[in-house]
Amino acid sequence: MKQSSNIVILPVLMALLVHLWPGSSMAYGHSEGDMSPGLSCEVLTGESLAGPLDSHEKQSSGKPGGPKRPYVLLIGIETLRADHVGCIGYSRNTTPALDAIAKEGVVFSKAMATASWTMPAVMSVLTSLYPEVHGTTNYDRKLPEDVITLAEVLRENEYKTVAFVSNPTLDGRHGFYRGFDLYDDFSVWLGFLGAGKLVGGPNAAPNPDVHQTLTSEPLTRAALRWIEQNHREPFFMFAFYFDPHYDYIPPPPFDTMFDPNYDGSVDGRDIVQEPRKSNRPPQRDLDHIISLYDGEVRYTDTYVSKLLNTFARFGILDQTFVIIFGDHGDEFYEHGKTGHAHTLYNELIHVPLILRWPSKIPKGRHIDALTSQVDIMPTILDYLRIQHQQAMQGTSLRDLIEGRVCGVHDFVYAGGRSHRCAVIGNRNKMILNPGAGPREFYDLVNDPREQNNIYQAIDSSALVASFEHYLEQWSSENEKLAAQFLRGSDFERVRLDEHRLKQLKALGYIQ
Numbered sequence: 332m333k334q335s336s337n338i339v340i341l342p343v344l345m346a347l348l349v350h351l352w353p354g355s356s357m358a359y360g361h362s363e364g365d366m367s368p369g370l371s372c373e374v375l376t377g378e379s380l381a382g383p384l385d386s387h388e389k390q391s392s393g394k395p396g397g398p399k400r401p402y403v404l405l406i407g408i409e410t411l412r413a414d415h416v417g418c419i420g421y422s423r424n425t426t427p428a429l430d431a432i433a434k435e436g437v438v439f440s441k442a443m444a445t446a447s448w449t450m451p452a453v454m455s456v457l458t459s460l461y462p463e464v465h466g467t468t469n470y471d472r473k474l475p476e477d478v479i480t481l482a483e484v485l486r487e488n489e490y491k492t493v494a495f496v497s498n499p500t501l502d503g504r505h506g507f508y509r510g511f512d513l514y515d516d517f518s519v520w521l522g523f524l525g526a527g528k529l530v531g532g533p534n535a536a537p538n539p540d541v542h543q544t545l546t547s548e549p550l551t552r553a554a555l556r557w558i559e560q561n562h563r564e565p566f567f568m569f570a571f572y573f574d575p576h577y578d579y580i581p582p583p584p585f586d587t588m589f590d591p592n593y594d595g596s597v598d599g600r601d602i603v604q605e606p607r608k609s610n611r612p613p614q615r616d617l618d619h620i621i622s623l624y625d626g627e628v629r630y631t632d633t634y635v636s637k638l639l640n641t642f643a644r645f646g647i648l649d650q651t652f653v654i655i656f657g658d659h660g661d662e663f664y665e666h667g668k669t670g671h672a673h674t675l676y677n678e679l680i681h682v683p684l685i686l687r688w689p690s691k692i693p694k695g696r697h698i699d700a701l702t703s704q705v706d707i708m709p710t711i712l713d714y715l716r717i718q719h720q721q722a723m724q725g726t727s728l729r730d731l732i733e734g735r736v737c738g739v740h741d742f743v744y745a746g747g748r749s750h751r752c753a754v755i756g757n758r759n760k761m762i763l764n765p766g767a768g769p770r771e772f773y774d775l776v777n778d779p780r781e782q783n784n785i786y787q788a789i790d791s792s793a794l795v796a797s798f799e800h801y802l803e804q805w806s807s808e809n810e811k812l813a814a815q816f817l818r819g820s821d822f823e824r825v826r827l828d829e830h831r832l833k834q835l836k837a838l839g840y841i842q
Contacts, residue, residue, distance in 0.1 A: 400565045401688065402651040403485065403711060404642065406635060407453060407571040409498055410671065411657030413442070413681045415628055418697075423589055425628045428636035429655060429685060436653070436687030437696040437732050443755055444659045445704050446747025447679035448672035450500045452658045452704060453571070457481050457507070459708035459723035462747035463809040464816070467505055469748075471824040474506025475816040479721045481708045482510025482567065488717050491566035495554045497546035497573040504825050511569075518553035519546045519573075543580060543600075546573045547634035555641050562645040570638060574631045577602045577661065577670060581626035588629060590622035599623040603670035611664040621663055649689045652714060654707060657682035665780060675753040675762055676781050680745045688714070692732060700731055701757050703743040722812055742801045754798050754805070761786075761798040772798070 413419050417426045418433035419440050445455040450470070451462035457480045462468045465478060474480075482492045492511045497519040501507050508514035554570055579599025580586075587593075597616040601607060611617065635655070642648040660679045661671050671679050684702060686692055691714060705725030712719050713727035726739045738757070746752035750765040760781070762771040772786035772795060789795055 399650065400490075401715070402565045402642070402647050403490070403567040403715070404638075404651050404653045405456075405481075405567070405569045405707075405711075406638070406653070406655045407456070407569070408575065408631060408635070408655070408657050408683075409449065409571070409573045410575040410577070410659065410661045411628065411683060412660035412678060413440070413657065413683050414678075415625060416657075416683045418685070419683060423625055425589075425625050426632045428632045428639060429683065432639070432653060432655060432687045433685045433695075435689065435694055436685060436692050437698060439684040439686075439698050439700070439702045439728070441699055441757075442656070442682050442684035442702045442704070443743050443745060444657070444680040444682045445745055447659045447675055447745070448500075448748065449498055449658050450505065451747035453501060454505075454507070455704045456656060456658075456707050457569075459705045459725040460812065461705060461724055461744060461805075461809060463752075463806075464724065464812045466813065466816070470500070471827060473504065473825050474509065478506075478816050479719070480506075480510045481711065482569070484510070484712065484717060484719055485567045485715075486510050486512065488715070491561060491564065493557060493561075493566060494569040494571075495550050495557075496569070496571040497550045498571060498576070501571060502825075513557070515553055515557075519549045543578055545582060545630075547631050551634045551637050554638055558641050558645065562647055565650075571658075572631045572634065575624065575627045575661075577624075579620060579623035579627055581623060581630050585626035585630040586623065587626075588622075589625045590619050593619045593622070595619060608669050609667065611667075617663065624661065624663075652688040652691070652711065653686065654711065655683065655685040656704060656707060657684075672748060675745050675751060677760075677775075677779070680753070680755075686710070686728075686732070696732065698731060700738040701740045701743055701755065702728060702731075703740065705743075706739070722815075724808070724812070742798070742805075744802075744805050752802070754802050756798070759794065759798070761795070761802070763802070 415421050415423075415425055417424060417430040418438050444452045446452045446462050446468075451465070451468050454465050454467040454474060455461060458465050458474070458478055459481075460478065465474060466472055467474050482494070486492045493513045493515070494507070494511045495515045495518065496507070497516075501516060503514045503516050507516075550570065550572065554568065558568075574581075577599070579602065581588075581599075593615075595616055597612060597619055599620055602620065612620070639648060639653070642651055659671055659682060660677075662669055662674070662676070662678050665678050666674055666676055668674075682704070684704075684707070703725060705723070706728050707725065709719075709723050709725045709727040710729060713729045728739060730736045731739050741756065743755050744752060745755065750763075751768075752763050754761045756775075758774070758776050760773045760775055762773075764770070769784070770786045770790075771781075771784045772789065773781045773783070774785060775781075786795070
């Protein structure tokens with residue numbers, strides 16, 4: 332269990348922090364001043380979302396006398412599997428806030444991540460480019476300077492732009508800060524050293540292992556304080572929540588919420604370390620591990636609720652285009668291991684995608700068409716009526732949402748590491764493994780858990796040939812687009828400091 336530790340942060344500690352975290356994007360943004368420490372963090376329920384906001388309807392938006400522009404809120408949630416989200420069919424009440432947003436908007440039940448780990452997937456959201464094109468596919472890589480991000484486009488169109496992130500793989504040095512007036516990848520670490528939640532009790536030394544640290548509270552508090560000072564004019568906010576990521580150590584009452592009667596000895600620590608990573612435990616213990624993961628999802632959902640409630644409190648929620656996505660999932664031994672980044676099976680790349688904007692998006696729609704994370708940026712720009720000339724590999728979902736088409740993709744793709752890639756169709760899926768690894772082909776209708784590889788049985792069929800054709804077409808497009816961007820200084824590597832290396836090792840991402 333993680334407990335609070337109240338430590339006074341002195342100015343000298345702030346200076347030390349900036350020194351220790353040279354990747355902090357404090358230099359990229361700007362301070363917005365002091366904030367009231369008593370900012371409300373009430374939980375937003377489905378009922379309060381559905382109710383009218385009459386007392387706030389006169390809140391202005393945009394320039395006086397000009398047309399109203401919406402606020403834009405992009406929320407990413409780390410390691411959130413689609414099949415653990417209530418509005419996509421999960422039986423446990425893990426995501427009441429997300430379900431309430433879905434009830435008031437649209438949920439896409441067949442959204443696919445572009446990669447099975449955070450860095451390339453989130454960069455795809457922010458650029459509408461697949462990882463093979465944007466190139467941010469390793470911890471020492473950064474976005475090419477001539478790739479234009481969603482934040483850059485919105486800032487050019489007179490939006491304030493701000494981001495609050497808590498995953499160290501979203502370090503601004505990789506290019507994530509681009510276009511943001513403030514890219515806050517440091518407030519969580521202030522809370523982590525000060526008022527954040529640390530493993531080991533209030534007297535424990537600060538723990539640099541983010542996977543054993545609760546980050547939703549300091550991240551939400553930083554975002555809420557910024558909103559308090561900046562809510563009068565439309566802005567674009569990107570908030571990324573980390574806590575469902577392993578280790579699975581939810582605080583009370585979330586640690587027992589979904590498995591109160593467990594009396595075994597297994598917990599959610601070191602789940603991606605051997606021997607646990609490759610050795611499936613007895614089913615009762617595995618059920619408990621999954622319950623701890625669900626507890627972390629529910630814990631994170633409460634902070635998403637608090638963020639949304641702040642928008643409602645200032646009367647801007649119904650003027651806000653809300654987009655919620657998962658970056659990737661986690662495996663629970665479905666294919667023999669735990670964690671993520673090592674395969675492209677659906678437990679790792681099938682993610683939630685939920686949109687809400689009362690004046691533009693119909694309520695309560697459940698869309699089963701194939702979609703991808705690369706569709707998020709073009710959808711936002713389409714609804715905002717903003718033209719963007721740079722190539723985007725995604726497609727706006729507006730026609731799909733408004734019922735003018737039944738689908739926008741025959742195939743979408745995933746990759747992002749080790750030359751492994753997947754071609755995903757509406758009914759089937761093909762996976763290409765690196766080197767001499769076997770090709771895999773799955774019938775997702777009859778084998779949704781991808782347990783029966785039928786590639787050898789049908790390798791000469793027209794069905795496989797169509798997948799190979801689209802893979803070749805996609806690869807050719809990637810090469811042409813990447814050649815436009817990857818040039819000159821863009822090949823420079825990001826230097827990883829000792830602290831960052833320690834974080835990535837603790838997360839199991841590097842050896």
